[in-house]
Amino acid sequence: MPASLLSILYLVVVCAPMALAVLFGPPARSLWNELATGLGLTGLAIILVEFVLSGRFRVISGRMGMDVTMRMHQLLARAATVMILLHPFLYRGPHRYRHGQTPPGSEALDFGFAGLWPGILAWLLLGAVMVMALQRDALYRHEIWRFFHGVMALALAGFGVLHALRAGRYSEAPQLAWLWIGLFAIAVLSLAWVYLAKPLYKLAHPWTVTGVTPLADRIWELRLAPNGHKGLRYKPGHFAWISLGRSAFSLNENPFSIASAPAADGTELRFVIKELGDFTNRIGQITPGTRAYVDAPFGALTLDRHPSAEGIALVAGGVGIAPMLSHLRQLKADGDPRPRTLFYGNRETAQIACGPELDAMAQAGDLDLVHVLSDPPKGWTGEAGFVTQALLLRHLPPEALTRWVFVLCGPPPMLEAVETALMEMGVPSRNILLEQFSYD
Template sequence: MPAVLLVLFYLGLTCAPLAMAALQGHAPRPLRDELASGVALAGLAILLMEFALSGRFRVISGRIGMDVTMRLHQLLARAATVMILLHPYLYSGLQSLRAGLTPPGSAPLNFDWSGLWPGIVAWLLLGALMVMALGRDGLYRHEMWRAMHGIMALVMTGFGVLHATRAGRYSGDPALAMLWWALFGVAVFSLLWVYVVKPLMKARRPWVVGAVTRLADRTWELRLSPEGHKGLRYLPGHFAWISIGKPAVSLDENPFSIASAPSDGPDLRFVIKELGDFTNRLGDIKPGARAYVDAPFGSLTLKRHKHAAGVALIAGGVGIAPMLSHLRQLDADADPRPRLLVYANRTEAQIACREELDQRAAHGPLRVTHVLSEPPPDWTGETGFVTAEMIQRLLDEEALQSWVFVLCGPPPMLHAVEKALMDLGVAPKNILLEQFSYD
C-alpha cells in the first residue's frame, strides 16, 4: 500500500468519530461545549490508533520508515494527550451541566457516576503515562518501560472508551460506540501481535550464535546462523530486532542494522558498538547460544532507486553496518554504478572493516573517504565533520543531482548531513536515512 494511501486511511479512521458525530443531527450547543466534545473524540481516536503505529507492522514501517513511524507515534501521542487533558476544562459551565440553563435545543451532559468514573481513571492514567514517558531514560530500563507503557496505555484507552460510550453525547450512539470498541480491538490486537504472536512465530525459527569477533575499538561483529530453517529474506539496508540467551517471548530485544548481504548466504552479520546493557556484554556471548530474530524492518533500501546514476553512502560510527550490506550486495551483483563511502569516526581505532573497504575500493567502482574528528598527527585523510564543503569536494554537480544518498549514524550527524545535502540541491526523495533515537 503506498504511503499516501496509508496516510489517507489513518486520517479516515481518526476523523471518523467526528464525522459520525456530525451526522447524528443533534441541535448545536455553545461553541466551547462542541469544541470540548470534538477534541475528546479526536484525541481518543488518535490514542487508539497509536497502538497500530507502534505495532511493528511492516505494511506501515516498510513504507515510511521505522524512525518516521515512531516519531509520528510520539508527536501524535503528545497532541492527543493535550486534547484529552484539556477536554474537561473546555466545557462552558452551568449551561452544560443543568438542563434548565441550557440554550433551546441543547442537551445536558450525562454526569452520572457510572459514566464519570471511567473518565476520571483514564484522565489520571494518561497524565501518569505522559510523566513516565518524559522521564523514562533516567528511571527505567528500556524493556521495563515497554511493558509498563503498553499495558498502562491499553488500560487507559479502555477506560476512555467506557467513559465515552457511557457519558458522551455523541458516543452513546450505537454506530459510534461500535466504532470505539472496534478501534479498541485493534489496540488489543496490536499488543498481542508484538508481545505474543510474533514471539511465538520467532520460536519456530530459532538462530544460534556462530561467532562474535572484535572489529574495532568497542565494536564487534555478531554472526547468527539459522537453526532448522533456511534463514531470512531481506534487502540491504534492513534491520532486525534480536534477542540472545532469552526465551522467544521476552522483552529483552534490541534493533540492529544487518551488515551482511543476501548474497552472503543464510548467516546474518551485525556490526554492534558497546553502548548499553546488552551491547556491553557482547564479548561474553559464546558461540552456540540460542538467539531469536524479528525481521526484516526498515526503509533504508535501494529498491526504489534502481535507476540512480550512483550511490553515496555516508556513515557515522556503527552506522557503517547497513553500508556494508549495500556494498557487499552491489559488488555481488556486479553493479557498475559509481559509489562513494564517506565514513566518519572519532578516532582511527574506531574504523571497522577497514581492510575490507580498502580491498573493495581497489577492485571496484568504490571510493572510500575516512573522516576523523580526533585524528592522529600523521593522519592524511579528512578531518572534522562531514560538511557541505566536504561533500562538494567529493562529488560534482551532476552527481548531486542524479545520485542516491544513504545516511546512517548518530542523530546530530544525520540531521547536519541531511541539511548539507539539501543546501547543495539534492532532492529530498534522493536522501535515505533512518535513526533509532527519537528524542
C-alpha cells in the first residue's frame, strides 16, 4: 500500500469519531462544549491508532521507514496529549443532568462518578506515559521503559474508551460506540501481535551466533545462522530486531541493520555493531553457539522502488556503513554494472569498518570510495571535514543529481545536513532514501 494511501486511511480513522458524532449524534451545543468534545474524540482516536504505529507492522514501516513511523508515533502522541489534557477544561455551561436524562440539544454533561472515574484515570495515565516517554533515556533501561510504556498505554486506552462509552454524549450512538470497541480491539490485537504472536514465531525459528569479530575501534561484526529453518527473506537495506541469549518473549531486543547480502552470504546474517550502551558494550563477550532470535525484515532503505536509477550514491556516517555494506555486497554479487560511489564519514581511521573489503571493491573498479575524516591523521591525502555540498559535487558526475538514487544512513545531524545539501543541488526528494539509527 503506498504511503499516500496509508496517510489517507489514517486521517479517515482519526476523523471517523467526529464524523459519526455529527451524523448520528444529538444536536450541537455551544462552541466551547463542541470543541471540548471534539478534542476528546479525536485525541482518543489518535491514541488508539498509536498502537498500530508502534513500528512493528511492515505494511506501515516498510513504506514510510521505521524512523519516520516512530517520529509520527511520537508527534501524534504529543498532539493527542495536548487535546486530551485540554478536553475537560473547555466545557462550559450547566452540568446538572444525569447520564441518560440529557435532553437533546441541551448543554448537559454527565458528571456522574461512573462515567468520570475512567476519564480521570486515563487523563492521569496519559500524563505519566508522556513524561516517562520524554525521560526514557535519562531514567530507565530501554526494556523497562518499553514494558511500562505498553502496559500503561493499554490501560489508558481502556479507561479512555470506558469513559467515552459511559460519559460521552455522542458515544451513546451505537455507530460511535462500536467504533470505539473496534479501535480498542485493534489496539489489543496489535500488542498481542508484537508480544505474543511474534515471539511464538521466533521460538519456532531460532538462530545461532556463529561468530563475533572486531572490525574497528569498538565496532564488531556479529554473524547469525538459522537453526533448523531456511532463514530470512530480506533485501539489502533492511534491518532486524535481534535478541541474544534471551527468551523469545524477552523485551530485550535491539534494532540493527543487516550488513550481509542474500546473494553473497546465503542464509547467514551479518551485522556491524558499535558499542554504545548496556547491550552493545557486551557484544564482544557473546560466544559462538549462543541462541539468538530475529524479528525482520523492516525498514525502507531498500532499492527495489528505484529500478531505473542509473547509479547509486551511498552516504554513511560511522556505523551507518552497515546497510551500505549490504547494498555493495549484493550489487557486487549480482554483477550490477551501475556506477556507485560511497561517501564514508568517520572521525578517524581507526573507526573505519571493513576497510580492506571496501578497498578491494574500489581496486576492482566496483566502487568509487571516498573516505571523509573529521579528525584526519598527519599526511592524510583524502577528504577531511564533513560531507558537504562541495565535497559531493567534487566526486559525483553531473547526471547523478537527477538520475541516481541516494542512500543515506548515519547520525541525525549528518543526515539532515546531507539531505539539505542534496535538495539544494536539485536532487528530487523521491531519489533520497534515509534512515537514522535513533528515534529521538
